[in-house]
Amino acid sequence: MNSSTYPAAQLVMVLYTGGTIGMQASINGLAPASGFEARMREYLHSQPELVVPQWRFREMSPLIDSANMSPAYWQQLREAVVDAVDVQGCDSVLILHGTDTLAYSAAAMSFQLLGLQARVCFTGSMLPAGAADSDAWENLGGALVALGHGLAPGVHLYFHGELLDPTRCAKVRSFGRHPFKRLERQGGGAKAAVLPMQLGYQQQRHLAKVAVLPLFPGIGAEQLDGVLNSGIQGLVLECYGSGTGPSDNPEFLAALSRARDNDVVVVAVTQCHEGGVELDVYEAGSRLRGAGVLSGGGMTREAAFGKLHALLGGGLDTAEVRRLVELDLCGELS
Structure with missing residues (x-):
């Protein structure tokens, strides 16, 4: 997966769903918060050595803790991706998502977006942006850089420097920088020759x-x-x-x-x-x-x-x- 094989992203739509990456403290604990675009822009501006593609930002509504993710929200995500690519001309989409159900959503989008030639990448963080020892900016910046280097069409999951196939992995840890892992599953099926x-x-x-x-x-x-x-x-x-x-x-x-x-x-x-x-x-x-x-x-x-x-x-x-x-x-x- 490199720029000599796949074209580099030219324009990325960032879809922010909520999740830990953008959470802030509330009286009931960490909760999804608006205003992440400004924080993201400020961070990237402070890192001139980080070369990333041009990007736009869309805040999904409502912002949710991914524990509240649902198939109805997946419909919203699919429609937002299609709008970003087919209407707004983006060649890539970065989805910021909470980790608890990230593997479910990334796998679901792999099937919801069959035939899409753009690249869709999911990422998130285990600690909020701005927290001590947070992995938020390294995952967000790393995912943008990966898109800028060129990824294959389809859906990807990026976390802590690793690209994973979302139909083959799961969240296996509730702590640390490596919550996701490719599962060593066996037992295949023939490739579908033609999709309905x-x-x-x-x-x-x-x-x-x-x-x-x-x-x-x-x-x-x-x-x-x-x-x-x-x-x-x-x-x-x-x-x-x-x-x-x-x-x-x-x-x-x-x-x-x-x-x-x-x-x-x-x-x-x-x-x-x-x-x-x-x-x-x-x-x-x-x-x-x-x-x-x-x-x-x-x-x-x-x-x-x-x-x-x-x-x-x-x-x-x-x-x-x-x-x-x-x-x-x-x-x-x-």
Whole structure:
């Protein structure tokens, strides 16, 4: 990833969503605060040796702690990115975001912005700008410099000098300068040869209802039905190991079969930090597939969640959604 391979960014739109990077003290603790553009401009002006592309700034509304991030806000972000690129002529977008759900948002945008030739980079910080030993300015400046050197089209996650593929990583630490890590996942799928028109970045999206449910010893049909009957269209089922679950529980398997018959798309990912799902290795996995569960291969929880939102929100029929779940769209299964 360098300027000899990819063109350098000429004009970057900075989208500020809130998050720790711009937080200031309030009577209830650190809270998102307006006015970050002036602070950013003052910092960059004080660092003449830092060569960054030209940039514009847009403050999203409302500013949020990323613990309050939602798929509805993702819609706002997607629309802001499309406006920055297709209307305002920016070739790159830098999104300032809180770290708690940054990996979810970056993965979701990877699927929401399929086909976009601009570069989108997410960053944030573990401590607010201006705090002692803060990582805010080094991450913001580093992300701008990375864009200025040239990045591949698509979505990136930048933190502490490292560029990560957002469909392959997660937040693994609540402290320090290296909260994000690429997960060593295995289990791929063939690359989708052609993407349906409905998944193009310019297409409007509907809000989908997707849930995540981790398996645990003793989980039964009652808990599963409670989630499946809540009106969801998709479920990321965090299974054991290579994709196993309580296969000797007929009521549990029947609940999964009812979900399939009711067009709820259930995708299995592994709870393990490394490896992936292969549903046919063990009988306890093959019975899940027999009940309609799809393999998430090596997808992370964040990638599977964002992928289901994009597929279900694109208005595709259930059969097409089920087909595309197990195909690689933007590196999530490669």
